[in-house]
Amino acid sequence: MKVLENAENHKENSDKKWELRCLHNVCNRYARISVDEFNEPEEGIDYLFSKGFPNILDRTINIIAEEHNLYLNSQNRQVTNDISLVHYAWLMSMYEAANLMAKICADESVWVFQPGTKFWNEYRRVVGRYVENKNYEPSLPKLEGYEKYWPPYLALMNAITENKTLEGPLKEIEESFVNRNKDKRLKDYGFDGDGEFPVKWDLRKISILRTAETNQSVS
Numbered sequence: 001m002k003v004l005e006n007a008e009n010h011k012e013n014s015d016k017k018w019e020l021r022c023l024h025n026v027c028n029r030y031a032r033i034s035v036d037e038f039n040e041p042e043e044g045i046d047y048l049f050s051k052g053f054p055n056i057l058d059r060t061i062n063i064i065a066e067e068h069n070l071y072l073n074s075q076n077r078q079v080t081n082d083i084s085l086v087h088y089a090w091l092m093s094m095y096e097a098a099n100l101m102a103k104i105c106a107d108e109s110v111w112v113f114q115p116g117t118k119f120w121n122e123y124r125r126v127v128g129r130y131v132e133n134k135n136y137e138p139s140l141p142k143l144e145g146y147e148k149y150w151p152p153y154l155a156l157m158n159a160i161t162e163n164k165t166l167e168g169p170l171k172e173i174e175e176s177f178v179n180r181n182k183d184k185r186l187k188d189y190g191f192d193g194d195g196e197f198p199v200k201w202d203l204r205k206i207s208i209l210r211t212a213e214t215n216q217s218v219s
Contacts, residue, residue: 001026016063017078023060025082027053031088031191035199041206054092060145061085061097068104079110083124084190090207093214102131119147123154130157145186146194149176153204162211163181177202 004073016025034044048054064085070076083105089098102111106128111121122138129136135158140151151174159166180188184195 001029002158016066020060020063020067020080023056023063024082024085024099026056027085027088027188030056031084031203032199035191035193035201035203036197037200039200041201044201044203048092053088054094057085057088057094058097059090061089061101064104067098068107068110071110077113079104079107081105081107081110081114081124083120083127086127087191087204087207091212092205093210095211095214098211099131101128116145117141117142117144119150123150126154130161133161135161146180146183146188146192149180149192152176152218153208156205156208161210166212173202173205175196177205 006140023104030048030051038044038047050065060110064080067076067079071079073160081104083102085107086098086102089101105124108121116124118141122140126136126138137158138154143151152169152175156166156169156173158164159169177193180195181193181198186194187196188194191199
């Protein structure tokens with residue numbers, strides 16, 4: 001992948017800003033390929049491992065952590081806070097990296113750099129509390145567009161934290177997955193799918209369930 005070569009060139013030139021941009025791009029591309037081209041989660045996960053995805057992801061999150069530390073010491077004006085990276089790390093069972101990224105994403109002071117909608121800010125809060133094994137009931141605003149498909153995932157994280165049955169949230173998640181991958185009104189450019197370009201398995205759901213199975217959501 002050419003963009004990965006570019007990341008190596010930027011690393012050699014000590015250009016962390018552009019190295020991060022390239023690595024972040026690679027993470028998103030590989031994640032999308034895993035849900036586009038493979039029918040089962042296990043196949044997609046195997047593909048990611050075959051591409052060295054854990055190492056790429058670890059580099060990405062470590063550079064973001066450096067950004068965040070510089071920001072906290074008033075030496076930086078940019079912090080990447082993409083919550084997708086948390087899901088990638090959960091999928092790869094990289095819980096230390098996931099916890100680190102989740103806490104950065106939950107730092108409300110850095111949201112100004114990549115502002116989210118009110119809903120996605122609540123999503124960041126939920127994930128930040130989830131990795132601390134603390135329940136957080138989001139105050140959901142009026143949902144816009146595809147946002148209506150994501151509340152069941154918040155319910156799943158809260159059910160895991162409270163040791164409640166997962167049956168209800170999982171049923172809602174399945175309905176969300178099927179419906180949004182038939183919905184051609186809006187476009188999803190990530191790993192969740194839409195009616196124009198549906199995906200074959202639910203990376204968001206599988207990543208959350210892997211934290212429940214291994215009891216590693218707690219930092």
